[in-house]
Amino acid sequence: MPFEHETAPIAMPMVGYAYVPIQQAEMRNIFSPEEGYENGTIFPILNKPLGVYGHQVKGDIIFEEDKHE
Amino acid sequence: MNENQMTSDNKTQSNDRASLLKKLGAYAFAAYDWNLYLDTHPDDKDAIAMFHKMSDRATELRDEFQARFGPLTAAASQDMERWNWIDSPWPWEHM
Numbered sequence: 754m755p756f757e758h759e760t761a762p763i764a765m766p767m768v769g770y771a772y773v774p775i776q777q778a779e780m781r782n783i784f785s786p787e788e789g790y791e792n793g794t795i796f797p798i799l800n801k802p803l804g805v806y807g808h809q810v811k812g813d814i815i816f817e818e819d820k821h822e
Numbered sequence: 823m824n825e826n827q828m829t830s831d832n833k834t835q836s837n838d839r840a841s842l843l844k845k846l847g848a849y850a851f852a853a854y855d856w857n858l859y860l861d862t863h864p865d866d867k868d869a870i871a872m873f874h875k876m877s878d879r880a881t882e883l884r885d886e887f888q889a890r891f892g893p894l895t896a897a898a899s900q901d902m903e904r905w906n907w908i909d910s911p912w913p914w915e916h917m
Contacts, residue, residue, distance in 0.1 A: 776863075790848035790851050795851075
């Protein structure tokens with residue numbers, strides 16, 4: 754699920770350089786330990802199961818950020 | 823000891839063991855995820871507090887598990903008469 758600043762652009766994209774935007778601390782919607790154990794992460798922003806991963810990059814499916822609280 | 827010989831209390835005991843082990847796994851995993859996050863965000867005080875909250879809880883669960891079901895690591899073996907580290911269940915054995 755894309756979050757607002759998840760697809761921050763970079764000034765000078767270089768061919769052959771990998772670029773991973775820094776993860777922002779989103780304290781308000783951290784998974785519970787049990788939820789995190791199932792998802793493989795406690796950070797929703799990093800929860801990219803099959804079907805989610807890859808879609809934002811192609812931009813064909815945009816998800817609303819799901820508010821936990 | 824196969825399935826039908828298990829008395830009901832062994833069944834509940836093995837359910838307790840499995841659920842306690844899973845809970846320990848969840849908290850140890852959460853602590854580790856905060857650890858990884860903190861490696862790149864060392865000044866995030868909230869995250870430091872969360873790390874300690876999760877890892878303290880994992881320690882409690884580990885102590886409780888080991889007191890009830892035996893050592894999870896060789897170093898945690900307490901029995902000075904017998905090396906109980908080798909007693910089952912081994913990871914692939916189901917109670």
